[in-house]
Amino acid sequence: MRIICLLFAVVLASAATTGRAQESRWKAEGWRTDFSRSSVDYAEILSGGPPKDGIPPIDNPKFESVSSVANLSDREPVIGLSINGDARAYPLRILTWHEIVNDKVGGTPVTVTYCPLCNAAIVFDARVDGEAMSFGTTGKLRNSDLIMYDRKTESWWQQFVGESIVGQHLGKKLKLVPAHLESWLDFRSRHPQGKVLVPNNLNMRPYGRNPYVNYDIATTPFLYRGSMPEGISPMARVVVVRRNGDGGGGGGGDGDGEPIVVALELLRKSANMKLGSVQLSWKSGQASALHTSEIAEGRDVGTVSVTRIPDGADVAYDVTFAFVAHAFHPNAEIRR
Numbered sequence: 001m002r003i004i005c006l007l008f009a010v011v012l013a014s015a016a017t018t019g020r021a022q023e024s025r026w027k028a029e030g031w032r033t034d035f036s037r038s039s040v041d042y043a044e045i046l047s048g049g050p051p052k053d054g055i056p057p058i059d060n061p062k063f064e065s066v067s068s069v070a071n072l073s074d075r076e077p078v079i080g081l082s083i084n085g086d087a088r089a090y091p092l093r094i095l096t097w098h099e100i101v102n103d104k105v106g107g108t109p110v111t112v113t114y115c116p117l118c119n120a121a122i123v124f125d126a127r128v129d130g131e132a133m134s135f136g137t138t139g140k141l142r143n144s145d146l147i148m149y150d151r152k153t154e155s156w157w158q159q160f161v162g163e164s165i166v167g168q169h170l171g172k173k174l175k176l177v178p179a180h181l182e183s184w185l186d187f188r189s190r191h192p193q194g195k196v197l198v199p200n201n202l203n204m205r206p207y208g209r210n211p212y213v214n215y216d217i218a219t220t221p222f223l224y225r226g227s228m229p230e231g232i233s234p235m236a237r238v239v240v241v242r243r244n245g246d247g248g249g250g251g252g253g254d255g256d257g258e259p260i261v262v263a264l265e266l267l268r269k270s271a272n273m274k275l276g277s278v279q280l281s282w283k284s285g286q287a288s289a290l291h292t293s294e295i296a297e298g299r300d301v302g303t304v305s306v307t308r309i310p311d312g313a314d315v316a317y318d319v320t321f322a323f324v325a326h327a328f329h330p331n332a333e334i335r336r
Helices: 001-026 092-098 184-190 264-270 323-326
Strands: 045-047 062-065 078-085 086-091 102-104 108-115 119-126 135-142 144-152 156-158 162-167 180-181 194-198 239-243 259-264 272-275 276-285 305-310 318-321
Touching: 078 092, 078 102, 078 108, 078 119, 078 184, 086 092, 086 102, 086 184, 092 102, 092 108, 108 144, 119 318, 135 156, 135 184, 144 323, 156 323, 180 184, 180 305, 239 264, 239 276, 239 305, 239 323, 259 264, 259 272, 264 276, 318 323
Parallel strands: 086 194
Antiparallel strands: 045 135, 062 194, 078 086, 078 180, 102 108, 108 119, 135 144, 144 156, 156 162, 239 259, 239 318, 272 276, 276 305
């Protein structure tokens, strides 16, 4: 028993040393973050390669009308967002290279995010304690997922769950905003008077190209050290609908309880599913952003929509990989 206790003490000491080393390294990078406040083991946070804002967020987004944009193919994936009649599309051909867009839509400050390594396209209300925040990229990953930071306190936020995991805002959560990960054809059909995000500088990145060729048909995820889900490929797409305490999965909020997680292949076979107070639907016509070198040529993964029963209101959801859902919601059943 004494030997076991000694080994446990050694492990704890080693973890503490690793945490202090990480903290010292990050402070040397110039971070103003309060690293004394954390809800995660610092050993879980890895460098993704780029430095702080090395993947540059878009702070002053430029838009053109739907009718004037001619370089998007019908199948290209976009994040479609509509608030108070203000409809905007954010093509993944742009978000792949920037990951964050700080914007105001229909009078609401929002942060539009996309983590390619998790295929996680999520929109948040950017207000924290009533104050609008802008966000940047830390260059760090946890469970292969983007870690963002707010520019006021430099607290670190886990993109997939919208929660601050390090710093002054520790434990606070961003509110989810319902959005559609859909084809360009679907968005412009729904919102012919809408607007589309375009690059501020066409030459800044090779927009339309996918730097993660064949990633979504790989056998294992990149820079992921956690356990894998059982009975399903870690890279299989799943639909995640966060619950909001009503037993079904409402339209945002902090997301009490385990989310609804459904394998995309199961939904694809049935086309429509009713689960609690939500209805999930699937239809073909959207290209994967993580398959071929040209995003427009990616294999058809289809478009998912999630609505609330009985009023048909949009519900916040995400289409991600099984390993991501398992990493952040290990107790949630993946229906497959």
